[in-house]
Amino acid sequence: MSDFSLKDLEEIVAQRARSGEADSWTAKLFAKGMPKAAQKLGEESVETVIAAVRGDAKELVSESADLLYHWLVVLTIAGVPVSDVMKELERRTGQSGVAEKASRKND
Numbered sequence: 315m316s317d318f319s320l321k322d323l324e325e326i327v328a329q330r331a332r333s334g335e336a337d338s339w340t341a342k343l344f345a346k347g348m349p350k351a352a353q354k355l356g357e358e359s360v361e362t363v364i365a366a367v368r369g370d371a372k373e374l375v376s377e378s379a380d381l382l383y384h385w386l387v388v389l390t391i392a393g394v395p396v397s398d399v400m401k402e403l404e405r406r407t408g409q410s411g412v413a414e415k416a417s418r419k420n421d
């Protein structure tokens with residue numbers, strides 16, 4: 315089991331974005347801004363879906379890593395810390411997804 319966390323990668327992304335280095339994919343994406351970063355996130359989402367539907371576990375791991383990395387880039391550009399997402403997930407732990415969906419239908 316790896317100790318590497320999304321928080322660790324969030325720090326690397328922020329540091330590489332600040333570096334502005336020519337050989338940094340992160341810095342390149344930051345320079346292009348949200349439209350390009352969000353587009354890459356969408357592409358990686360689709361590639362993850364394709365790997366899942368194919369039942370290709372190795373490809374699913376690889377595409378999931380691409381997806382989470384690009385998701386972190388998008389969050390960082392938006393100024394949203396991963397901890398905000400974790401807090402929201404934590405808030406939801408007391409309620410099942412089915413119950414949550416039913417409560418929204420009654421709004």
Ligand SMILES: N=c1c2ncn([C@@H]3O[C@H](COP(=O)(O)OP(=O)(O)OP(=O)(O)O)[C@@H](O)[C@H]3O)c2ncn1[C@@H]1O[C@H](COP(=O)(O)O)[C@@H](O)[C@H]1O
Nearest residue numbers: 323326327330331337338339340341354357379380383384
């Ligand atoms: N986890 C990642 C990571 N995952 C994917 N990618 C890059 O995302 C890019 C997009 O990949 P794709 O093949 O989907 O896209 P593409 O190369 O444009 O190809 P097509 O769209 O033509 O298919 C590739 O260049 C990958 O290397 C990543 N780039 C960086 N990181 C992490 O960020 C750190 C800093 O990276 P740099 O900013 O590049 O120094 C690295 O040490 C890693 O920890």
